[in-house]
Amino acid sequence: MAILILGLVLFLGIHCVSIVSPDGRDRLAKRMGEMAYKGVYSLVALAGFVLIVWGYGLSREAPVMLYAMPGGFRHLAALLMLPVFVLLFAAYLPGRIQRAAKHPMLLAVKLWALAHLLAQSVTGGSLADVLLFGGFLVWAVADRISLKRRAAAGGLRAVPALPASGFNDAIAVVGGLAVYVAIVLWLHAAWFGVRPFG
Structure with missing residues (x-):
């Protein structure tokens, strides 16, 4: 640990x-x-x-087991994970998704962390899960609050970015969903030994 x-x-x-x-x-x-x-x-x-x-x-x-979630929570976790990779793509591809999410990377981290805390109906929630996913969730919330304060104080620097376009949104949606499907069907089990849907 x-x-x-x-x-x-x-x-x-x-x-x-x-x-x-x-x-x-x-x-x-x-x-x-x-x-x-x-x-x-x-x-x-x-x-x-x-x-x-x-x-x-x-x-x-x-593992040091702390909690277990009802079986249905893994479906909620899968639903929460659905926009995560779209948001990750949108963080680097300016468009309507990025504009609506404001900070798509942080939103993706929050959804990923929360989903994994709720998904513990498969393996059970351990101390390591709480430290890992809870740590990232707390960090993402704190960073989002910090960004709001820095923006209000005029302390954020402009970061060079690609021009915004609807095509970027299409890439984010298609690419993000393709990565989601690949992870759910194959990669999560291959990399972590856990099948998201049992």
């Missing part, structure tokens, strides 16, 4: 710099240099991600 916790601290911690100190990212980047900052940021995030995957895998060998 310690490896999972360390991974979460590293991965979510580095992603919390702007939440904790809105100007902290810019000050660090200026002090270190933009490329050096991005390099360190990427290495810390990658190390955290590797530790999360490793630690979560280890925790499944001797």
Whole structure:
């Protein structure tokens, strides 16, 4: 469990710099240099991600069970997951979906995390599940609140993006749903050993 916790601290911690100190990212980047900052940021995030995957895998060998959800909740989880990959595509493809969601990546993370907390009718909810999915859910909510405050204070930088178009929305929907189907039917079981629909 310690490896999972360390991974979460590293991965979510580095992603919390702007939440904790809105100007902290810019000050660090200026002090270190933009490329050096991005390099360190990427290495810390990658190390955290590797530790999360490793630690979560280890925790499944001797799980500490906390709760179980009714069987029907896995269908609710599947429904919540339906827009997740569409939103992930839309985060990088400006269009109506991105405009309506405002921050599609954070919305995708919140839906993914909540869905996985509710889907524990298949395997049962363990301490590792609560730490992993609950940690990402708390981070996404905190980051969304932080973004609202930074926008109100005029502290958000414009990020270069592709021009908005309806074609981007079509790509997001088709691509997102294709990834969803592939994960539900094959990849989730192959990668994680759990079939979403039993």
